[in-house]
Amino acid sequence: MAKCVWALLDEQLTEHVIMNSMPDAKVWLFMLMESTPKCDMAVILTTLWAIWWARRKAIHEEKFQRPLTTFAFIQRFLKDLSLTEVATDGVVRPSAAQRLNQRPISGRWLPPPEDFFKINVHAGVARSGAGGSFAAICRTATGKFLVASTITIAGLCDPTALEALACNEALSLAIDLNISRFYVSSDCMLVIKSLEEKNLCHYSAITREILERK
Known part of the structure; x- marks a missing residue:
């Protein structure tokens, strides 16, 4: 249920949360507070609280809540909080509620051709240097969220290797969904070039596996 709720939020905000995942919840929260604007942090904290509340209701009262109901809450x-932020220069900036409702796909997420799926992949390294994580998110041509996969690897702090692993995870996700018409989208030109030109690199074992699975 939690993944479905996050999928209903702003795509960039959700990916920011996923990419900054860490085993230590307290450190993770402090890290998000340092790297996230105040209005976005309000959305994150409210979402965490709402999911926790829905989970407690399901466990202790056996009352299960749909993701859309949690999102509406x-x-x-x-x-109700009226979190409109007025800066010292007198400029009124969008509130957290307004940002939550402003979820345009165009300009940030480009849909694939009709009847195709699109799997966006992203990777990131923890600020502590303890490791890295990567994620793959699959959507339909209309932008409908299907499923996401996130993996954290302790000790691996190489962004390009993590991005290559994310591409490989995208293929695994496609196999799990039993889909063959899909695109994998990555913003790492080094990995894309390595796959296109089949260059030798320190993560060649990963790119070789990707090419064999295509």
């Missing part, structure tokens, strides 16, 4: 709560 988050919207109402942020709206």
Whole structure:
């Protein structure tokens, strides 16, 4: 249920949360507070609280809540808070509730051709240097969220190797979904070039496996 709720939020905000995942919850939260604007942090904290509340209701009262219901609660709560931020220069910036409702796909997420799926992959390294993580998120041509996969690897701090692993995970996700018409989208030109030109590099074992699975 939690993954479905996050998928309903702003795509960039969700990916920011995924990419900054860490085993230590306290450190993870402090790290997000340092790297996330105040209005976005309000959305993250409200979402975490709403998911926790829905989970407690399911465990202790056996009352199960749909992701859309939880999402609607988050919207109402942020709206009631009236979190409009007025800067010292007198400029009124969008509130957390307004940002939550502004979820345009165009300009940030480019849909694949009709009848195709698109799997976006991203990788990141923990600020502590303890390791890295990568994620693959699959959507339909209309932008509908299907499934996501996130993996954290302790000790691996190479962004390009992590991005290559993310591409490989995208193929695994496609196999799990039993889909053959899909695109994998990565913003790492080094990995893309390595796959296109079949260059030798320190993560060649990963790219070789990707090419063999295509």
